[in-house]
Amino acid sequence: MDFLDSFPVMEQQELRDFKKGIDLAFRTFARTYGDAIESFFEPLLFFLVWLEKLLINSPWPIIILVLASLAWIASRSIVLVIGTIISFLMIGYFGMWKDTMSTVAIITVATLVCLAAGIPMGILMARSNRAQATLLPVLDMMQTIPSFVYLIPILMLLGIGKVPGLIAVCIYAIPPIIRLTNLGIREVDKEALEAIDSFGATTWQRLTKVQIPLALPTIFAGINQTIMMALAMVVIASMIGVRGLGVPILRAISNQYLALGLMNGLAIVALAIIFDRISQHYGKRIQKHREGRNL
Amino acid sequence: MSVVKIKIESLYKIFGANPKMVMEHVKNGVGKDELLAKYSHVLGLQDINLNVQEKSIQVIMGLSGSGKSTLIRHINRLIEPTAGKITVEDQDVMAYDKNALRNFRREKTAMVFQRFALMPHMTVIKNVSLGLDMQGIKSEETKEKASLWIEKVGLSGYEEKYPQHLSGGMQQRVGLARALTNDADILLMDEAFSALDPLIRKDMQDILLELQSELHKTVVFITHDLDEALKIGDRITILKDGKMDQDDLPADILLNPKTDYVKKFVEDVNRSRVLKAKHIMQKLNGEDISKAIKVNENDFIEKFIDRVVEEKPEMIVVQDKQNKNVGCISSKRLSEILKK
Numbered sequence: 001m002d003f004l005d006s007f008p009v010m011e012q013q014e015l016r017d018f019k020k021g022i023d024l025a026f027r028t029f030a031r032t033y034g035d036a037i038e039s040f041f042e043p044l045l046f047f048l049v050w051l052e053k054l055l056i057n058s059p060w061p062i063i064i065l066v067l068a069s070l071a072w073i074a075s076r077s078i079v080l081v082i083g084t085i086i087s088f089l090m091i092g093y094f095g096m097w098k099d100t101m102s103t104v105a106i107i108t109v110a111t112l113v114c115l116a117a118g119i120p121m122g123i124l125m126a127r128s129n130r131a132q133a134t135l136l137p138v139l140d141m142m143q144t145i146p147s148f149v150y151l152i153p154i155l156m157l158l159g160i161g162k163v164p165g166l167i168a169v170c171i172y173a174i175p176p177i178i179r180l181t182n183l184g185i186r187e188v189d190k191e192a193l194e195a196i197d198s199f200g201a202t203t204w205q206r207l208t209k210v211q212i213p214l215a216l217p218t219i220f221a222g223i224n225q226t227i228m229m230a231l232a233m234v235v236i237a238s239m240i241g242v243r244g245l246g247v248p249i250l251r252a253i254s255n256q257y258l259a260l261g262l263m264n265g266l267a268i269v270a271l272a273i274i275f276d277r278i279s280q281h282y283g284k285r286i287q288k289h290r291e292g293r294n295l
Numbered sequence: 296m297s298v299v300k301i302k303i304e305s306l307y308k309i310f311g312a313n314p315k316m317v318m319e320h321v322k323n324g325v326g327k328d329e330l331l332a333k334y335s336h337v338l339g340l341q342d343i344n345l346n347v348q349e350k351s352i353q354v355i356m357g358l359s360g361s362g363k364s365t366l367i368r369h370i371n372r373l374i375e376p377t378a379g380k381i382t383v384e385d386q387d388v389m390a391y392d393k394n395a396l397r398n399f400r401r402e403k404t405a406m407v408f409q410r411f412a413l414m415p416h417m418t419v420i421k422n423v424s425l426g427l428d429m430q431g432i433k434s435e436e437t438k439e440k441a442s443l444w445i446e447k448v449g450l451s452g453y454e455e456k457y458p459q460h461l462s463g464g465m466q467q468r469v470g471l472a473r474a475l476t477n478d479a480d481i482l483l484m485d486e487a488f489s490a491l492d493p494l495i496r497k498d499m500q501d502i503l504l505e506l507q508s509e510l511h512k513t514v515v516f517i518t519h520d521l522d523e524a525l526k527i528g529d530r531i532t533i534l535k536d537g538k539m540d541q542d543d544l545p546a547d548i549l550l551n552p553k554t555d556y557v558k559k560f561v562e563d564v565n566r567s568r569v570l571k572a573k574h575i576m577q578k579l580n581g582e583d584i585s586k587a588i589k590v591n592e593n594d595f596i597e598k599f600i601d602r603v604v605e606e607k608p609e610m611i612v613v614q615d616k617q618n619k620n621v622g623c624i625s626s627k628r629l630s631e632i633l634k635k
Binding site: 202 | 399
C-alpha cells in the first residue's frame with residue numbers, strides 16, 4: 001500500500017545533483033560560447049544604439065513630424081495623425097520623452113529582426129509539413145513558457161544588457177509572425193496556384209507573384225501581433241537591462257508609486273494603439289483590390 | 296489529312312495511398328466500385344486512348360465525377376498519371392523533367408478554368424499578361440499583346456480594373472484573353488463556361504468559335520452540357536466513371552449512340568437546333584436537284600426547316616461558302632432524323 005500513498009520521488013540528493021549538473025553544463029557552455037554569441041549580435045547592438053541615440057538626440061518637433069507623416073502615409077487618416085501628435089505631446093509634457101524614444105527604438109529593431117527571421121521561417125513552414133510539425137511545438141513552447149523562465153538562460157549566456165533584452169523581446173514576439181505567415185500561405189486559393197502552375201511558374205514566381213501577395217492580409221495581422229507582443233515584453237525585458245518605459249514601471253512596482261506606474265503604462269498603451277492602427281491601416285491600404293465591387 | 300496533336304495512350308489514374316500497387320488489380324479487371332470497397336483506392340481514369348486532331352476542338356463530356364477534369368489536367372501534367380503515355384507533337388510529355396515541363400507549359404499550352412482562377416490582386420491587364428510574365432518577356436511587348444487580346448474579347452476600358460469588379464462573364468473573358476495572350480498552340484478549357492448564366496454562356500461560345508475560325512488552335516474543351524458539346528465540338532468524347540464511352544463526330548454521337556448511356560444522354564436533345572446541314576447530308580449521286588432548295592453547310596436544321604415545310608421540296612442541296620454543291624439531304628431523310 002505504501003506505493004499508492006507516496007509518490008515515487010527521486011532521491012533528494014540525486015535530484016540536487018541532477019539540477020546542478022544541468023546548471024554546470026550550461027554555465028560551461030555560456031563561458032565557452034558566450035562571447036562568440038555576443039559578438040554575433042554586435043551589429044544589431046550597434047544599430048539599436050544608433051537608432052536610440054538618433055531618436056533621443058533629434059529635436060522633438062522633428063520626431064513628432066516624422067511620426068505624424070508616417071501615420072499619414074500609412075493610413076491617410078487625419079484622426080490618426082492628430083491622435084499621434086497629441087499622444088506624443090503629452091508623453092513629452094509628462095517627462096517621458098526619453099524613455100519613450102528608447103522603447104520606440106527597441107520595438108523597431110525587435111520588430112525588424114522578427115520580420116527578417118519570422119517571414120522566411122513561416123514560408124519554410126508552409127512549404128514543408130515536416131518543418132511545420134517540428135516548429136509548431138517550439139512556437140507553442142515559446143508562447144506559453146513564462147517569460148521570466150527564458151530570461152534565465154539568456155542572462156547566464158549574455159548577462160545584463162541591451163542584446164539579451166532584445167533577444168528576450170524577439171523570442172516572445174516572433175511566434176505570431178511565423179504562425180500567420182505559414183497560415184496565410186497555406187490558405188492561398190488552390191485554384192490560383194493551379195492557374196499560375198499551368199502557365200509554367202517557377203517556385204520563386206509562385207511565391208512572389210501569388211502566395212505572398214495573397215497571404216499579405218494574414219501576414220500583416222502577424223506583423224501587427226508581433227509589434228503588440230514586443231510592446232508587452234519591454235516591461236519584463238527592462239528587468240535585464242533594456243532601457244525605456246519599462247524601467248520606471250518596475251520602479252513603480254517596487255515602491256508602490258501609482259501615478260508613475262500609471263503614466264508610463266498609459267504611454268505604452270498610446271504607443272501600442274498608434275503602432276497598431278498604423279500597421280493595420282497600411283495593411284489594408286496595400287490591398288486595393290479588396291475594395292467593394294462595382295458591378 | 297489532319298495531324299494528331301495530342302495523343303493519349305492507355306492512361307490510368309488511381310487516387311489513394313499506393314496507386315502503383317493496386318494498378319495490378321485494375322489491369323486484371325477490378326472495377327471502380329470493387330477497387331474502392333476492397334482496396335480503398337479511387338479509380339479516376341481507366342484506359343483512356345484519345346487522339347486530338349490539330350486545329351480542332353475536341354470536347355470531352357461527362358457528368359461530375361466522370362474524370363473529365365482529371366483527364367484534362369494530365370495533358371499539362373498538373374496531375375501525374377499512374378500509368379500511360381501522353382505525346383504532344385511526337386514529344387513524350389511524361390519524359391519531361393521539371394524544366395522541360397515548365398517550358399512546355401509556358402510555350403505549348405494555356406488553360407482556362409471553370410471558376411476563372413484569376414489573380415485577385417492583379418488588374419485585368421496584369422492578369423492577361425501573366426503567361427508572358429512567367430516567361431520573363433519585356434513589359435512593353437507584354438502590354439501591347441495583352442491590350443490586343445483584351446480588345447479582342449471585348450473588354451477595352453477595363454484594363455485597370457480588378458477581377459472583383461467584373462461580372463462572371465467578364466471575368467471569364469479575362470481568363471480567355473489570358474490564355475490566348477500566351478500564344479500557345481493548345482488551349483485547355485476546363486468547364487470554362489459552366490459557371491456562367493445561359494445567355495452569357497452562349498455569348499462566350501460564340502466568341503470562342505469566332506476566335507477559333509481565325510486562330511485554329513488545338514482546343515480540348517471539357518463540359519457536362521451536351522448542347523454545348525454539340526455546338527462547339529469538332530469531335531466529342533463521352534466519359535463515364537473514368538472510362539471512354541464513345542468517341543465520335545457530334546452528329547454520330549447524336550444519330551448513332553453506341554451505348555445505352557450515350558443513348559439516354561442524347562434522348563432529349565432538340566436535333567434541329569444542334570445538327571447542321573453538313574452533319575446529315577449525303578453525297579450527291581446525280582439526283583435531280585432542279586427543284587431543290589439551297590442551304591449552307593453550316594446552317595442548323597432549325598434555320599431552314601420553315602422553308603422545307605413551306606416549299607415541300609423533294610431534295611435539299613447543301614452548299615459551302617463558295618456556293619459549291621457539296622451534298623444533299625432528301626426530305627425523307629430529314630423527317631426521319633427529326634422524328635426520332
